[in-house]
Amino acid sequence: QKEVEQNSGPLSVPEGAIASLNCTYSDRVSQSFFWYRQYSGKSPELIMSIYSNGDKEDGRFTAQLNKASQYVSLLIRDSQPSDSATYLCAVNTGNQFYFGTGTSLTVIP
Amino acid sequence: SAVISQKPSRDICQRGTSLTIQCQVDSQVTMMFWYRQQPGQSLTLIATANQGSEATYESGFVIDKFPISRPNLTFSTLTVSNMSPEDSSIYLCSVVRVSDYGYTFGSGTRLTVV
Numbered sequence: 540q541k542e543v544e545q546n547s548g549p550l551s552v553p554e555g556a557i558a559s560l561n562c563t564y565s566d567r568v569s570q571s572f573f574w575y576r577q578y579s580g581k582s583p584e585l586i587m588s589i590y591s592n593g594d595k596e597d598g599r600f601t602a603q604l605n606k607a608s609q610y611v612s613l614l615i616r617d618s619q620p621s622d623s624a625t626y627l628c629a630v631n632t633g634n635q636f637y638f639g640t641g642t643s644l645t646v647i648p
Numbered sequence: 649s650a651v652i653s654q655k656p657s658r659d660i661c662q663r664g665t666s667l668t669i670q671c672q673v674d675s676q677v678t679m680m681f682w683y684r685q686q687p688g689q690s691l692t693l694i695a696t697a698n699q700g701s702e703a704t705y706e707s708g709f710v711i712d713k714f715p716i717s718r719p720n721l722t723f724s725t726l727t728v729s730n731m732s733p734e735d736s737s738i739y740l741c742s743v744v745r746v747s748d749y750g751y752t753f754g755s756g757t758r759l760t761v762v
Contacts, residue, residue, distance in 0.1 A: 573750045582740055582753040583691070627690065631749060636681075640690040 542566060543630050545639035553647050558615040560642050562628030565609065572604055574613045575627040577641065583627055587613060618646045649745045650675050654754030661731055661761050668727045669757045671741035676721035681751070682714070685738040694739075697724045731761045 545562050552558045560574075571590050575583035589595045589602040589611070601614040611630075615622055623646050628639040651674040661667050671680065682694040695703040695716055703716040717725045728735050738758050742751040 571749055580758070582738075582756040583751075585745070585748075585750045585752065588748045588750050629751070636693070636751065638691040 541639075542637035543628055543639040545626075545628050545642050547640055548643040549645055550642055551645045551647055552618050554618060554620060556618050558618045558622065558644055558646070560613040560615075560626050560628075560644065562611045562613075562639055563609055564611070564628075564630045564637070566630070566632045566637075567606075567609065569606075569609075569630045569632045571631040572602070572611045573629040573631070574600075574602060574611075575629060575638075576622075577625045577627060579624075615644075618644075620646045620648050622646050649747060649752050650677060650743050652741060652743065652752060652754040654741055654757060656757055657755060658758040659760070661759065663732050663761055665731055666727055666729045667731065667759060668725050669739055669741070670725050671723070671754050673722045673743055677743045678721070679744065680718065680724045681742045681744075682716065682724075682726045683740040683742060683753075685740060685756075687737075691740065694726070728759065731759075733761045735759065736761045 543564050574587040576586050577583045587600050587602040589604045595602045599616045603612045625641040625643050627641045630637045653672045680697045683691045685691050693706050694709045695705045697703045697716045697718040699718045699721050715727045738756045740756045741754040745752050
């Protein structure tokens with residue numbers, strides 16, 4: 540079992556819709572959780588971090604964490620074509636950082 | 649958060665040769681991390697570089713193939729030695745952000761071995 544699992548996609552949503560990206564992790568002692576955006580040919584860029592159960596909102600982005608279910612999600616509201624990228628979920632267990640394989644998102648104008 | 653300058657941004661190399669990738673951070677950091685991202689795959693940690701000590705390599709990566717230097721708290725290099733086409737990948741350096749313990753990445757080096 541991989542430490543962090545994501546659906547690879549591709550996920551396509553129309554412009555203005557909500558994009559929902561999901562991630563599960565295996566290590567129950569995981570302490571912090573991150574979402575990165577990676578445009579093609581570019582390095583990953585941190586867009587959200589979350590540490591406690593519940594929702595965390597930042598502009599059009601909302602991260603949701605459920606430690607009991609070992610589940611992290613990222614919602615992107617009012618999706619824009621510029622949101623088209625691969626989104627990587629990352630988990631810090633305190634000893635190690637684990638990255639998912641990423642979900643490719645395409646926002647269709 | 650820290651700003652990382654990484655170079656070269658890309659290179660095409662002949663098999664059997666070596667390439668050294670450099671990362672310069674605009675602030676002092678204890679640990680720097682070197683990752684590889686092969687096409688269509690996620691990030692794989694190669695090694696952790698600490699100033700003043702040998703780098704710590706992950707399973708599957710060895711010092712002879714990926715020697716690392718860390719001469720001070722703002723700089724590190726990764727060398728990809730005796731390259732083969734299987735080494736074609738994006739190589740990234742990163743540091744931990746003090747603000748939220750996430751990673752900041754350098755701009756990456758896209759390596760193609762022919």
